[in-house]
Amino acid sequence: MYAPGDVRVEEREDAKIIEPTDAVIRVSAACICGSDLWLYRGIEALNGPTPMGHEYIGVVEQVGDQVRNVKVGDFVVGSFVASDNTCEICQAGYQSRCIHNVMMGSEGTQAELARIPLADGTLVATPGEPDKDLIPSLLAASDVLGTGWFAAVAAEAGPGKTIAVVGDGAVGLSAVLAAKQLGAERIIAFSRHPERQALAREFGATDIVEERGDAGAAKIKELTGGYGAHGVVEAVGTQESMWQAINSARAGGYVGYVGVTHGVQLDGLNLFFTGVHLHGGPAPVRRFLPELIRLIWDRTIDPGKVFDLTLPLDEAAEGYKAMDERRATKVLLTL
Amino acid sequence: MYAPGDVRVEEREDAKIIEPTDAVIRVSAACICGSDLWLYRGIEALNGPTPMGHEYIGVVEQVGDQVRNVKVGDFVVGSFVASDNTCEICQAGYQSRCIHNVMMGSEGTQAELARIPLADGTLVATPGEPDKDLIPSLLAASDVLGTGWFAAVAAEAGPGKTIAVVGDGAVGLSAVLAAKQLGAERIIAFSRHPERQALAREFGATDIVEERGDAGAAKIKELTGGYGAHGVVEAVGTQESMWQAINSARAGGYVGYVGVTHGVQLDGLNLFFTGVHLHGGPAPVRRFLPELIRLIWDRTIDPGKVFDLTLPLDEAAEGYKAMDERRATKVLLTL
Numbered sequence: 240m241y242a243p244g245d246v247r248v249e250e251r252e253d254a255k256i257i258e259p260t261d262a263v264i265r266v267s268a269a270c271i272c273g274s275d276l277w278l279y280r281g282i283e284a285l286n287g288p289t290p291m292g293h294e295y296i297g298v299v300e301q302v303g304d305q306v307r308n309v310k311v312g313d314f315v316v317g318s319f320v321a322s323d324n325t326c327e328i329c330q331a332g333y334q335s336r337c338i339h340n341v342m343m344g345s346e347g348t349q350a351e352l353a354r355i356p357l358a359d360g361t362l363v364a365t366p367g368e369p370d371k372d373l374i375p376s377l378l379a380a381s382d383v384l385g386t387g388w389f390a391a392v393a394a395e396a397g398p399g400k401t402i403a404v405v406g407d408g409a410v411g412l413s414a415v416l417a418a419k420q421l422g423a424e425r426i427i428a429f430s431r432h433p434e435r436q437a438l439a440r441e442f443g444a445t446d447i448v449e450e451r452g453d454a455g456a457a458k459i460k461e462l463t464g465g466y467g468a469h470g471v472v473e474a475v476g477t478q479e480s481m482w483q484a485i486n487s488a489r490a491g492g493y494v495g496y497v498g499v500t501h502g503v504q505l506d507g508l509n510l511f512f513t514g515v516h517l518h519g520g521p522a523p524v525r526r527f528l529p530e531l532i533r534l535i536w537d538r539t540i541d542p543g544k545v546f547d548l549t550l551p552l553d554e555a556a557e558g559y560k561a562m563d564e565r566r567a568t569k570v571l572l573t574l
Numbered sequence: 575m576y577a578p579g580d581v582r583v584e585e586r587e588d589a590k591i592i593e594p595t596d597a598v599i600r601v602s603a604a605c606i607c608g609s610d611l612w613l614y615r616g617i618e619a620l621n622g623p624t625p626m627g628h629e630y631i632g633v634v635e636q637v638g639d640q641v642r643n644v645k646v647g648d649f650v651v652g653s654f655v656a657s658d659n660t661c662e663i664c665q666a667g668y669q670s671r672c673i674h675n676v677m678m679g680s681e682g683t684q685a686e687l688a689r690i691p692l693a694d695g696t697l698v699a700t701p702g703e704p705d706k707d708l709i710p711s712l713l714a715a716s717d718v719l720g721t722g723w724f725a726a727v728a729a730e731a732g733p734g735k736t737i738a739v740v741g742d743g744a745v746g747l748s749a750v751l752a753a754k755q756l757g758a759e760r761i762i763a764f765s766r767h768p769e770r771q772a773l774a775r776e777f778g779a780t781d782i783v784e785e786r787g788d789a790g791a792a793k794i795k796e797l798t799g800g801y802g803a804h805g806v807v808e809a810v811g812t813q814e815s816m817w818q819a820i821n822s823a824r825a826g827g828y829v830g831y832v833g834v835t836h837g838v839q840l841d842g843l844n845l846f847f848t849g850v851h852l853h854g855g856p857a858p859v860r861r862f863l864p865e866l867i868r869l870i871w872d873r874t875i876d877p878g879k880v881f882d883l884t885l886p887l888d889e890a891a892e893g894y895k896a897m898d899e900r901r902a903t904k905v906l907l908t909l
Contacts, residue, residue, distance in 0.1 A: 327801050328825050336825030336849045338800065465673065466662050481842060490663050490671030491858075496846070503842025507816060507835030514671045514855035520846045523826075 241288045243281035244563075246556040251290070254346070254354040259305040262358035264297040264315060268378045269349045270546070271558050271570045272319075273408050274499050279559050282501060290347025291555075292572075293319035294382040296374070299362070300352065308359040314369060315362040316532060317355055318524035319343045319382050324360030334360070334525035349555055351574055363528040366536055373535060375543025375571055379413065380531040383569065384542040385524030386497050387413025387474065388531065391421055393495025393518040394470030398422040403459050404444075405484045406474030406498060407435040409545040409569035412442055414472040414495075416542055419443025420534070423470075427462065429455055429483070435568065438544060452479050456486035467492060473519065476500045490514040497522055546571040576623045578616035579898075581891040586625070589681070589689040594640040597693035599632035599650060603713045604684045605881070606893050606905040607654075608743050609834050614894050617836060625682025626890075628654035629717040631709070634697070635687065643694040649704060650697040651867060652690055653859035654678045654717045659695030669695070669860035684890055686909055698863040701871055708870060710878025710906055714748065715866040718904065719877040720859030721832050722748025722809065723866065726756055728830025728853040729805030733757040738794050739779075740819045741809030742770040744880040744904035745832060747777055749807040751877055754778025755869070758805075762797065764790055764818070770903065773879060787814050791821035802827060808854070811835045825849040832857055881906040 240246050254263050269292050277283040278291075299313045309315055322329050322337035329337045341356040355361055369377055376384075387410045396402045396418040404414050407430035418426045419442060427446040428439035436447050450458045460467050467489035473481055476498025484494050496519030510517070534540045548567035550558045551574075558570035575581050589598050604627050612618040613626075634648045644650055657664050657672035664672045676691040690696055704712055711719075722745045731737045731753040739749050742765035753761045754777060762781040763774035771782045785793045795802050802824035808815055811833025819829050831854030845852070869875045883902035885893050886909075893905035 327799075331824075331826050333826030333849055464662075476842075478842075489666075490855075491666050491668030500842030500846045505840040505842060505845070507811075507813075507838025507840060510840070511831070511835045511855045514668055516851060516853040518851040520825075520849035 240278060240285060240291050242285065243279055246279070246291070246559045248553050248555050251350070254350070254352040256301055256303045257354065258356060259303040260357050260359065261303045262299050262306055262309060262355045262362060263301040264295065264353055264355055265300045266295050266297040266348060266351060266353055266574050268296055268374050268574065269552070269572045270294045270378055271555070271562055271572065272382060273410065275559070276563055277499065277501065279563055290350065292347050292349030293343035294378060295348035295353055296377050296381060297353070302358060306358045309362045309364055313364040314367070315364050316377050316380055316528060317362045318385060318528065320521060321356040321361040322525055323357050324525060329360065332526040333523045335521040335523040349552065349572060361525065363532060365532055375546045376535040376541055377532065378571060379542040379545055380528060380535060382524060383409040383545060384413045384531055385527050386410045386522035387472070388417040388527050389522035389524070390414045390472040390474060390495035390497040390519065391417035393493065394472050395493040396421040396423045396470055399424050400469040401425040401427065401463055402470045402472065403427040403429070403468040403487045404472040404474065405429050405480050405487070407432060407439060408474060410497060411472065411474035412438055412545050413542055414474055415439050415444050416442040416540060420540060427459060427468065441544070452483050453486065455483050459487040463489070469493070470495065474498050476503070478503050481505065485510065485513055485515055485517070488513070488515045492516070493518070495519055545569045549573060575613060575620060575626050577620065578614055581614070581626070581894045583888050583890050586685070589685070589687040591636055591638045592689065593691060594638040595692050595694065596638045597634050597641055597644060597690045597697060598636040599630065599688055599690055600635045601630050601632040601683060601686060601688055601909050603631055603709050603909065604887070604907045605629045605713055606890070606897055606907065607717060608745065610894070611898055612834065612836065614898055625685065627682050627684030628678035629713060630683035630688055631712045631716060632688070637693060641693045644697045644699055648699040649702070650699050651712050651715055651863060652697045653720060653863065655856060656691040656696040657860055658692050659860060664695065667861040668858045670856040670858040684887065684907060696860065698867060700867055710881045711870040711876055712867065713906060714877040714880055715863060715870060717859060718744040718880060719748045719866055720862050721745045721857040722807070723752040723862050724857035724859070725749045725807040725809060725830035725832040725854065726752035728828065729807050730828040731756040731758040731805055734759050735804040736760040736762065736798055737805045737807065738762040738764070738803040738822045739807040739809065740764050740815050740822070741807070741833060742767060742774060743809060746807065746809035747773055747880050748877055749809055750774050750779050751777040751875060755875060762794060762803065776879070787818050788821065790818050794822040798824070804828065805830065807832070809833050811838070813838050816840065820845065820848055820850055820852070823848070823850045827851070828853070830854055880904045884908060
């Protein structure tokens with residue numbers, strides 16, 4: 240990305256091993272993330288031309304001397320944060336905040352080859368070469384599914400629970416799927432888009448609410464006997480969406496927020512009196528990858544349905560444009 | 575309280591049964607809360623002369639027709655929020671946010687008699703008439719101990735955990751005691767006051783840190799191998815103390831905040847990248863009362879030590895003054 244709105248595909252030097260803990264993978268598929276749009280729209284500052292992309296699946300092409308857990312030829316899925324998976328933070332399940340974490344956006348995985356730092360801690364090999372139809376779902380596991388899953392876990396989705404989901408993008412829809420898998424009894428999706436409503440229902444939503452903001456939160460209270468949802472997923476990241484989520488939860492309820500927050504200020508006293516549990520941040524996708532890969536491999540879940548536009552990498556610019564204009568929810572880039 | 579700094583003790587009409595679910599108690603002891611100081615200092619607005627006090631223990635003098643769980647003559651402890659203890663919120667352990675909650679501050683328990691709404695859900699009888707030396711501890715259970723306990727639970731204090739406590743007032747000190755009882759391995763108290771440091775150590779603190787704000791949080795990181803505490807209690811309620819608490823926790827750690835927040839704005843993006851669990855609000859003291867009463871009755875804990883000034887109710891004005899001037903941590907009012 241050269242500037243907001245200016246995405247180009249160009250020849251760059253091949254990714255290579257720098258540290259002995261690195262791997263280089265040949266990317267099978269990559270995608271464009273909702274968070275990439277913050278740069279595309281000029282809301283986040285860009286420091287000159289920047290390689291893009293942090294979601295990826297592919298085949299290991301080369302490994303550093305100290306890599307033990309993956310080998311050349313393995314088909315692998317990684318998360319958008321490279322992590323050692325051995326520090327206390329990783330061991331507690333917060334690999335996205337590993338003390339040695341490397342944000343993959345700094346490497347740029349919308350490319351034929353990508354360097355994966357801390358390969359042993361970051362990459363998870365699939366049981367074998369995946370069937371072609373599993374590619375979108377495995378790619379989804381790399382970020383949006385793992386993020387939605389984390390949000391649903393943070394919202395304490397489980398049997399008997401009513402879970403509301405703010406945000407009908409790929410992460411929000413993935414959170415609906417996750418809440419369903421985790422056993423939630425009732426799943427309320429906020430959405431005004433007929434196609435996204437339909438996918439939300441297919442993923443497990445039992446109710447759709449079109450109201451937003453305070454009216455949306457009031458609707459959740461109305462649907463839950465005045466109490467509010469047991470848990471709420473926030474997958475947008477704006478001031479309105481954060482309060483919509485917090486105010487949709489009951490006192491003592493759980494809000495899992497994973498939308499990268501922009502311009503959000505939380506008034507402490509208002510938050511205090513909601514009495515909610517608030518937990519979120521960059522999702523520790525690595526924690527969930529083995530289970531997500533298994534569910535996809537077994538064809539229990541089909542999260543790849545969030546991709547509604549597939550383009551060759553060469554046409555990445557059009558992919559950004561389509562997502563920016565909301566013509567596409569999530570774009571898959573093939574290589 | 576007639577105005578900031580103007581507290582008077584005067585004859586008022588006796589408290590009486592209004593609803594059939596009410597009880598009237600003869601107050602044995604009451605106290606002045608740190609949160610009363612927000613009004614005393616003019617930081618919170620006062621709407622004309624206001625009865626004060628929301629912490630209380632005493633003997634049931636009269637019960638309404640529908641009261642079943644307590645009877646005349648029972649010695650009882652209640653929390654600062656009256657709750658039905660039957661709604662879904664109460665049943666989930668969040669009695670302070672009961673859908674029928676009544677804040678006891680609106681009744682005013684710094685008085686000889688006090689009306690307790692929703693008596694069945696609010697009051698817990700002790701096993702009998704308490705020995706005189708247990709009075710301060712039972713009174714502490716009514717608010718500060720229950721609040722500190724909730725904060726320590728929200729901070730996930732338990733075996734193997736390092737817990738930091740921001741705030742060395744009665745609630746913070748009670749949180750130290752709670753963290754110890756809950757089995758925390760290491761308890762770090764922030765304090766600059768020699769007497770409070772000594773009580774913190776007596777209650778179970780293993781380390782004292784005198785630094786505050788960013789320097790305080792940096793010190794916790796230094797003491798915990800660079801990671802931060804597993805859990806942190808916030809018992810002050812200012813912008814500085816909230817961030818001191820959040821930044822003292824490790825990624826994925828737990829912050830239990832119970833200081834009534836004043837002027838706090840949490841920047842969403844900063845909070846997002848901390849990855850902490852944030853949970854707090856008005857403590858559901860009622861959840862913990864049966865256990866706290868048992869621990870006090872058995873003389874396992876002695877939380878009454880947080881009271882360092884005892885005055886007759888007639889001298890309440892001097893009690894406020896002493897707390898305002900930090901000559902006293904916590905004032906007990908006898909009747």
